[in-house]
Amino acid sequence: xxxxxxTAQEALTFADLGLSPKVLSAVTDxxxxxxxxxxxxxxxxxIQGKDVLGIAQTGTxxxxxxxxxxxxxxxxxxxxxxxxxxxxxxxxxxxAAQVEENFIKYGKNHxxxxxxxxxxxxxxxxxxxxxxxxxxxxATPGRMLDHFERGKLLLTGVEIxxxxxxxxxxDMGFIPxxxxxxxxxxxxxxxxxxxxxxxxxxxxxxxxxxxAPVRVEVSRAASTSINITQRLVKSGSKPWDKRETxxxxxxxxxxxxxxxxxxxxxxxxxxxxxxxxxxxxFDVGAxxxxxxxxxxxxxxxxxxxxRLKLLVASDVAARGLDIPDVSHVFNFDVPIHAxxxxxxxxxxGRAGRSGKSFTIVTRGDTKHLDAIEKLTGQNIEWHDGxxxxxxxxxxxxxxxxxxxxxxxxxGRKGDGERKRDHKRERKEEVVEAKPxxxxxxxxxxxxxxxxxxxxxxxxxxxNASRGTRSGNTGNQSRRDDRRHNRSNDDLNDGTVGFxxxxxxxxxxxxxx
Ligand code: AMP
Numbered sequence: 001x002x003x004x005x006x007t008a009q010e011a012l013t014f015a016d017l018g019l020s021p022k023v024l025s026a027v028t029d030x031x032x033x034x035x036x037x038x039x040x041x042x043x044x045x046x047i048q049g050k051d052v053l054g055i056a057q058t059g060t061x062x063x064x065x066x067x068x069x070x071x072x073x074x075x076x077x078x079x080x081x082x083x084x085x086x087x088x089x090x091x092x093x094x095x096a097a098q099v100e101e102n103f104i105k106y107g108k109n110h111x112x113x114x115x116x117x118x119x120x121x122x123x124x125x126x127x128x129x130x131x132x133x134x135x136x137x138x139a140t141p142g143r144m145l146d147h148f149e150r151g152k153l154l155l156t157g158v159e160i161x162x163x164x165x166x167x168x169x170x171d172m173g174f175i176p177x178x179x180x181x182x183x184x185x186x187x188x189x190x191x192x193x194x195x196x197x198x199x200x201x202x203x204x205x206x207x208x209x210x211x212a213p214v215r216v217e218v219s220r221a222a223s224t225s226i227n228i229t230q231r232l233v234k235s236g237s238k239p240w241d242k243r244e245t246x247x248x249x250x251x252x253x254x255x256x257x258x259x260x261x262x263x264x265x266x267x268x269x270x271x272x273x274x275x276x277x278x279x280x281x282f283d284v285g286a287x288x289x290x291x292x293x294x295x296x297x298x299x300x301x302x303x304x305x306x307r308l309k310l311l312v313a314s315d316v317a318a319r320g321l322d323i324p325d326v327s328h329v330f331n332f333d334v335p336i337h338a339x340x341x342x343x344x345x346x347x348x349g350r351a352g353r354s355g356k357s358f359t360i361v362t363r364g365d366t367k368h369l370d371a372i373e374k375l376t377g378q379n380i381e382w383h384d385g386x387x388x389x390x391x392x393x394x395x396x397x398x399x400x401x402x403x404x405x406x407x408x409x410x411g412r413k414g415d416g417e418r419k420r421d422h423k424r425e426r427k428e429e430v431v432e433a434k435p436x437x438x439x440x441x442x443x444x445x446x447x448x449x450x451x452x453x454x455x456x457x458x459x460x461x462x463n464a465s466r467g468t469r470s471g472n473t474g475n476q477s478r479r480d481d482r483r484h485n486r487s488n489d490d491l492n493d494g495t496v497g498f499x500x501x502x503x504x505x506x507x508x509x510x511x512x
Contacts, residue, residue: 017043020072022109027068030105036061041216042192043069049190051213053206057196057339058165059346060218066162066192067102070136071110073160079113079133083157087185088138089178091168093118094296096138099164103136112136117143127152141169141177148184155184166195166202175201182209197339227349229356231383232369237362239269243276246332249358250282250310253328256356259303260328262312263344265336273332274312283309315340331359334368338375358383 014027014035035043038056046052046069056062070086079085090096096118103114115129117139123146130137130153137144147153161182163169169178182191191210195202206213235245250257264270267288274286285299285308302308315335326348335341341359348355359380361369373379 012040014039017068018047018072019043019068020075022075023068023072023106026106026108027064029108032064036065036218038062038216038218039065039068041218042066042214045214045216046070046190046192047072049073051190051210052192053210053213053215054192054194055196055198055215055217056194057218057343062164062194062218063099063102064106066164066194067099067106070160070162070192071103071107071112074112074135075110077159079135080157081133082130082152083154084115084130084134084137085157086136086160086162087144087155087158087181088136088162088164089141089144089169089181090138091140091165091172091174093120093140095165096140099138103138107136114138117147119143123147123150123152141174141181144181145177155181156186158185158189160190160192161185162192162194164194166193166205167197167199170199170201175205178205179208196343227354228345229354230345230359230380231357232359232361232380233383235360235362237364239272242332242360242362243273245360246273246330247277247280247282249330249360253356256327257309258327259306259309260311260330261326261344261347262310262330262332263335263340264312264314265333267314269333270312270314277310277312285311287311287313315343327355329355329357331357334359334361334365334372336368338368338371341372342376 012035013033014024017035017040019027038054038060039062042052042054042062042065046066052066054062054065056065066088074085077085088096088099090099096116100114100116103112107114112135113129113133114136115126115134115138117126117137119140119142126147127150130147139147144153148155163178166178169175191213193206193210193213198206233245233249235242246262250260262273264273267290270286270288274284277284285303287296287299291299299308299311303311312332315337329345329348331341331344335344345355345357348357359369369380
């Protein structure tokens with residue numbers, strides 16, 4: 001693969017990138033004046049029809065980096081029935097919906113036919129749209145192949161193929177599907193390929209399917225924003241210890257905590273923590289891959305609008321979601337992938353605001369913590385002082401069933417007392433597991449993709465030296481894809497932009 005690299009020229013404006021007047025006008029209306037490095041680096045080449053390999057994560061403006069040149073190029077030519085002109089592959093329905101919103105926003109001066117092929121919507125409805133001819137087809141890989149296999153979709157007219165979030169596709173087991181799709185699309189197509197990281201499997205894929213790409217690498221957010229105050233917090237390793245630590249942290253932050261995302265490594269923890277926080281009467285919602293689409297969108301809406309203060313989430317569920325203005329991020333678990341730490345805490349301190357992140361650390365977390373500090377090149381400070389002195393757990397905290405009126409007890413608890421509290425909470429956990437008590441809770445672990453990732457992580461750490469990464473069959477991926485439900489009504493969830501108030505990390509210069 002021959003690779004041409006590019007550097008961003010600092011003071012570029014959108015008008016310097018070669019975009020059409022109609023696209024430029026839509027960008028101005030969206031309130032953006034200065035392209036981000038990934039946009040400045042990719043757009044001029046993409047407009048010329050070159051393949052682009054963009055190494056950039058969500059939050060860098062990478063969606064517009066492919067949407068804007070695509071719309072410019074689509075101004076010439078027309079779509080034919082069942083033969084989409086462009087295809088964008090996304091790992092999740094949310095990301096697919098966000099890309100659709102971007103096409104609507106930037107394509108407001110065009111009459112683009114946009115089709116979204118994602119699980120949960122009836123095939124008939126989607127087929128009708130395909131029949132009309134799609135300028136833009138946005139799809140998750142499994143659903144797209146299902147349509148292809150039903151003979152309702154011809155890929156021979158695809159001029160531009162976008163593969164977005166390729167490393168996430170790898171994590172979710174979609175690579176065999178991607179390989180298959182790439183082979184179904186004419187060789188003469190233009191390919192725009194985006195990934196936050198470049199593990200060997202992804203490099204192999206780019207070598208196989210990209211033709212002399214221009215490589216644009218935005219300094220990965222290995223550095224964390226200076227607006228974020230980061231702290232590590234020691235905790236016992238039992239789940240109930242960690243939950244108590246978290247509750248104390250939240251309470252200690254008082255009014256400075258406007259809203260927070262609490263990240264867990266696994267979906268089962270999302271579910272458990274959500275239920276526990278609910279029992280302790282926190283204003284909390286949860287987000288994970290197995291929730292019904294409508295519930296997810298509602299949850300996000302409530303969080304964005306301030307009706308919910310806390311949101312417990314897994315990495316997979318929160319990935320790529322544009323949730324601005326979060327005051328706090330809590331890592332209930334130290335993330336297994338160091339990069340996830342950067343993604344997670346990047347949810348706060350956005351758009352020039354300040355933010356705080358707290359990571360709960362147990363004795364077993366040293367290895368993952370070391371990896372984070374190595375990646376970010378900084379030693380994260382420990383929270384000074386004993387948290388229980390800062391915000392002593394009260395009787396009310398540990399006996400949620402007593403209600404808010406229960407008298408508070410001042411001072412710190414003795415060890416024996418704390419052990420009794422833990423026992424009590426363990427008992428509560430059993431009660432919490434009863435179906436009658438969890439009507440509002442998200443479903444238990446069934447998200448195969450997420451589970452698979454966790455399993456893979458375990459296997460990976462055991463077999464690190466062997467470097468094995470288990471793949472998944474296309475059929476399995478499609479099953480995953482189909483498991484998600486979505487209706488068209490769910491797509492009203494607007495993407496929120498920063499306007500001119502671009503966060504500092506989006507301005508990081510492009511590496512050569
Ligand atoms: P993305 O990386 O595509 O998920 O974009 C992250 C956020 O940045 C979205 O809210 C975009 O609307 C916003 N954005 C995209 N381009 C720009 C820009 N040039 N200036 C400021 N914000 C932008």
